[in-house]
Amino acid sequence: MFQRRTITNQLTFFQKLRSFDFILMGCIFIIGIISCYSMYSTDGGELLYHSKSHIVRFFVFFVMMIVLSFFNVKFWHSTGYLFYIIVLGFLIWASFYGITASGSQRWINLYFINLQPSELMKIAIIVCFAKYYHRTQVSDVNSFKNLLLPIAILIIPIVLVISQPDLGTSILIALSGLVVLWLAGLNIKYFIYSSLIFIISMPFVIAFLEPYQKLRILTFFNPDKDPLGAGYQIIQSKIAIGSGGLTGKGFLRGTQSYLDFLPEKHTDFIFTLFSEEHGFTGSLLLLILYAIMIFRILRIGALTRSYFAKLYCFSFASAIFIYIAVNMSMVLGLLPIVGSPLPIMSYGGSSMLATMIGFSIVMSAKIYNKQVIS
């Protein structure tokens, strides 16, 4: 009886619940709690605007993730293109009617939330590509016809996001897309060619960059050149992390952050704050949590049956890893400063929403791992 039901994919609620990946969920939850209390620290040990809204968002989106997990993975497959088109629509909307803040037109007003569609695009592009390559034959992947459409799918949102302007997110969207293309089996020579073209075109691209973006890249190579100007963020971030030491300065005792030396401590530099207060030990613990999380996603991808779910899981795991790596390298002074949030930890509703949707698809791939998608 039980067996047959499984085969016919008619799962009871409890069966679904049992096949839930509790370790993955636990990791997400713990990181979420850490993020909430780091946010509490950025507010100087009080429940102020940032911490309050972050806590509310985390719990709302976390519940939403669990609910969405029970959607059959088939649903995501069938709405893959639609998801992409809706987010693309939001992006176009944003470029016309978007809300401008700190010199960038990124947000659209959905009345209950100010949405940053570029964050959702990070997930949408993966879902879209996963659906696209689900059907494509291996032999067709590298055909010219099958190359043109994915490139168009990838380039359009990137151009839109760059024009906002938002270099960081567009790079992350590009990397997410490229990861899927790589996993789908795109010939390695295309990657080599395109990276060659990229390197050659670098000087021209730089010529088109906004002055502040150019400055950031230059600053990365020599942060001490202008320590109070462009190099300030990198220097202060390194000081904060470095001064944390083995065990950190203690909760709410991160002097760099509570005395406001640390810029953007809610968003991009949340890891810096955490690392200052909890030191090497805390940072390593957080990194391990992220590592377990990524490992669990990969495991789900490996166990799942459908190619769509597998491709999605692998791509999503890699994308999440890229977000984390880019963010941490940035705050550790290993990469130039580009706006890139740390998944779950950073303040920001859209980023949280996108990440949680991404996880819910993974969860559903776990629950419906026997699901066959035609």
Added chain:
Amino acid sequence: MISGGDTSFRKLNTINRRMFIISAAKVVVFTGIVARLFSLQINENKKYLTLSDKNRLREWKLPPERGEFLDFFGNTIAGNLKVYQLHVVPEQVEDFKYLMIRLKDILEIDDKQFSKIIKKKEKQKPWETLVVSENLSWDQFSKVNFYLHELGGAKPVLSVARSYPHKENFTHVLGYVAQASESDLANSEIIRKNHVPGLRVGKIGLEKAFENDLIGSNGIQRYEVNAYGKRINQIDYLEGKKGKNLRLTIDTEVQKLANELLVGKSGSISVMDIYTGDVIAMHSSPSFDPNLFLYGISHKDWQDIRENPLKPLINKTVAGLYSPGSTIKPLVALSALENDVISPKFIVRCTGKMEMYGQTYHCWKKKGHGFMNLRDAIKQSCDTYFYEAARKLGVDRLNKTGLKFGLGEKVFGKTFIDEKKGLVPSTQWKKDNLGFGWVLGETLITGIGQGYIQTTPLQLCLMTAQLANGGYKIYPRIRVEKNQDTAEQIKAKMIKTAIEKKENENSTISPIRRAQDFLNIGQKEHTVLYRNSENIKFVLEAMWGSTNEVRGTSFGSRIDDKKYQFAGKTGTSQVKKISERHRELELKAKDVPYEERDHALYIAFGPYKNPRYALSIIVEHGGSGSTTAAPMAKKLFKLIIDRHEEREKIIKQNLTIS
């Protein structure tokens, strides 16, 4: 269904293989991030911890509290006054320009002062305190407080500043303080170390001489500041050390009297303990109010001081050079006696003038003194006698005696930077410095304290003291320090050296004694300055005669009361050579233009029976010593001797305390 098992397999194969490659890359990147974390947080932790502390901790140096000056009786003569100041820390002000314009209006700062403040601000670091006003009047202070809510960043604070309660009385002794200049900072390490904007340092006098003792040390406030420089909380407060309080040997009452006596005149009075060398009073007139210099002297006040023909800026006691005139005669007499050139019985006939080497040398008394012996010559200050005595003595022997008694040498050494050496001429000196040979006529006028010889008033005082104590070397002092010898101890030492001297005369110097001498180098020895103590006694007795006997030059200023009785020697030193025509006219002092009038001098010691104090008085262009200077001595001795007991009381108290 995925079409075709083969393609499906190939697809899965591709994705798994490529996922593996990515995973490997992930491990590498992950390791890289952990390594970076490790290097920042573990390896370079110290460096970044320091940087973070440098970020958040900022020190504010507080101005050190300057030590005070006390007189011998412990009264404050240079203290610290509480003043209201207005401070602004530019970094903490939102709109600095606006604030300054408001303050300019409220405090009624003039344009010149205003641009000075702005300039000062540009030199400082933005978190350093800018002192907008150093001394707010009560009016300004209350006005600022009234508008304070509109003056974000302006802070009225209570601070300390130097004050000289006795105003012009101690100006030349203490000097004054003013804002530290570039050269002050360059020359003194201790000033550099303790410097804060607006720090006052000694510019001259004892304020400068004892700067290292007086300055104290900074208090330090350490604050935690945020990224915008706002003070969040105080981490640390190190209290500064107040500078040492220095007690001087000066008696304010005597000093004040000296000032009163010289009001409106240009000159100097010094009083000294003949045993301890304690300077009881030391005044140079005219003086000025040193408080004027505290907050930057106004242009008008400065002009007044600088252009005053009586030259208030010169500390005449140590930096004024005068021909000693007849006040040198006791020393000339002593020198002649010591060198066996004359005996007290040596007689010269004074006719009022004396022809020698084709020149005429006049005695001050036109008619002449008649037959004079040495005692009378000192008493009546007969010039002719001393021409003759000097001629027999020769300038080089006089030079030796002069140097022995402290002429031609700085009395305080380095204490007063403006102190002058004076000059006791010798043949060698003239050859070396002027290139000419010594002319005998010059010996004659040196014998009456004219010509090349130049002394400071303090030197004359020291010379008198060293005569009055029986001819022993003393070491003038102005600062009271622990374990200083008392007069009794010094007296005992003097007696001891006198006895040793006598013993030595009878026997050749023993090797033991020599070794003792060697060991005692550096100790202040009260060396014997005479060859025969009878000679000193004779000179002192003659000086007594000069003051206390009829026909003595300062007979008019005598005190008969034995308790106050003093002995002295007048002096009138010519500023200009008197021409024959003028001599004929017998001009009275008041008929001569001020600059050409004689300087009036007087040296004295008292009480005669048991001498303790010596003094010297100089009144520039004051006429004759007997009419101008000697009467001052009378008033001074009255006060000095009246205060003697109180002084002794203090000394006894201090002895029992320590």
